[in-house]
Amino acid sequence: MIPYGKQSIEQRDIDAVIEILKSDFLTQGPTVRQFEDAVAKYCGAVGAVAANSATSTLHIACKALDVKQGSIVWTVPNSFVASANCALYCGATVDFVDIDANTGNLCIAALSEKLEQAARLNALPDVIIPVHFAGQSCDMARIGALAKQYGFKVIEDASHAIGGEYQGKPVGHCTYSDICVFSFHPVKIITSAEGGMAVTQNPQLADRMRAFRSHGITSDPEQMTEESHGPWYYQQQLLGYNYRMTDIQAALGLSQLARLDEFVTSRNQLARAYDKMFAEIEGITPLSQSELQLSTYHLYVVRFTDSSRELQQHIVTKMRASGICAHVHYIPIYLQPFYKDLGFSEGYCPNSEAYYQSAITIPLFPLLTYAQQQEVVKTLRNLLTGWQNIQNNIKE
Template sequence: MIPYGRQIISDADVEAVVAVLRSDFLTQGPQVPAFEQALAAFCETPHAVAVNSATSALHIACLALGVGPGDTVWTCTNTFLASANCALYCGADVEFLDIDPRTLNVSVPELAAKLEAASAAGRLPKVLIPVHFAGLPCDMAEIAGLARRHGVAVVEDASHAVGARYGDGSPVGSGHHSDITVFSFHPVKIMTTAEGGAALTRDGALARKLALLRSHGMSREPEEMRGAPDGPWYYQQLALGYNYRMTELQGALGRSQLPRVPAWVDARHALADRYDQELAGLPLLLPWRGSPARSALHLYVVQLDEERTRVSRRHAFEALRAGGIGVNVHYIPVHTQPFFRERRAQSLPAAERYYARCITLPLHAGLTVEDQDTVIARLREVLQ
């Protein structure tokens, strides 16, 4: 089976992890802080806080921004469940936004109209979570302007977008358009720490909150304590936190992987160029690649053109899987999930239409031209 995504592990990655196994620290040692410093430098931002998953990063991002019972968080429905669940973990509610059919990211005009209506009704969200779907950055300059106008905090869910760049050329994660940016380092993403994630910010106070929340709400820093410490062994719990720490093994793997991200993104673009060329004559809607931003191209998602084919998405999916092509579907709109539908019924037609005809094709930096040719050939057979 040719997978839609997979990790690339080099001998240097293995050696980095083995070195940690032979060291004195498997957790809370020097590797994670070193990875955080490298990631912050890579993204041109002052602070990176590494955690055990992007889900954890989203959770503590909401907590650090004060999300709690009675608040509402808005996010795009074309995403993974974690982008919404993080609000519920804080006791808040969540509402979903529809997509732009071209970018598959949040519809900025809909967001603007919804914010105006919410402002008039006194029901503005506490936090907005735009999602950089498939690695393509949202129009964060526009989104940030809207959010600032209404006093709404912004958390970028950039789980797909390590190595991406905004339209102005600055790296995703630099933090100029949001309060916090979240990355994922799951094995199918651009780079991996096995499981893992990070929250990046330009705000030092927010960074300290994030670091506190990832480790039980506990501090050993005398300047953060309430009263003088009893001695050098002393610690205080200052907030209700969680055990969301990243291990030293993961930090070492992340440090080893990070320098290769630009080359991996370049490789994904080259493969996407081949897909664009070879699939042009098929009854498909190909990903829009006309943005001034540079996508990390975590996913290459096609949509069946219903006006040019009678092949259903289900038939195409099953036929491709039967032929050894590990296609997938990204995403089932979160607002249609039973859990969320029972909380609040919403109709978001652009996302629903997109979902009904989308298929994710294999795309990762380790995909060979021969395997890609097999994907293309099988897809032609299914559709023609």
């Protein structure tokens, strides 16, 4: 089976993990901070905070921005459920902004219209979480301008996008946001097995996220409310969580970080090869990509011109039966049963639903070969042609 995504692990990664296994610190040692410092430097950020998953990192980012009962958080439907769940963990109300179906990213026009309506109703969001779908940054300059105009905070969900660029700066520079979150799941750009990290230009936000990450506890005498009792002393100052990343995970992530640019270059080369192949096939269109940005191509998504749930299901099922793991990213979050119980229903974000019924993800990862790409495209083309022939016969 050719997977849609796969980690690339070399001997240096294995050696880095083994070194930690032989060391004094499997967790709460120095390697996590080294990984944080390296990611912060790469992004040009002031602070970085690692956690055991991107979901945990999104949660503590919301907490650091004081998302709570009564807060309003907006995100997009075209994402994994964590992008919305993180706000619900804090007791906030979640709402959704539709996407541009050509890119999969937040639609600025839809956001502007929704903000105008919310301003009239005195129901503006406290935080907005744009998602950099498939590795391409949202239009953060325009989102940042709207944030200043309407007074909301911004968390970039860049789970797909470490190593990408926006306006010549690394995703994670936080020029137009308060916090940016990365994922290190095995199918992402680099991996720490499981793990996530938040970066920010605000040292106070970094400190708050570190506190929420580890039970709300500090051992820093300068942050204590009274004189320390001794070197063993600590204080719990917040109701935090056990979201710590281990040194084992950090060692793998730090080793992988050394190859981040190599991975992104490889993914872009593979995407260009796919682009050329699909340019000769009618009825299939890859997602639009801005030439002004550097996408990480976490995913390579194509859309069918004549879309239907039946066609999508047919293609994905048959490709998997042929040994190719086609997939769909994503089911609109608000169509999940849990969110329907909150009052959402079909038709709420038309572009997201149209996108969902017309898109599939095909394999793309650094170890993918050109021969495998040709196999993927040939199989997809043949299945689409066969489907079209069947539909034409039915019409006749």
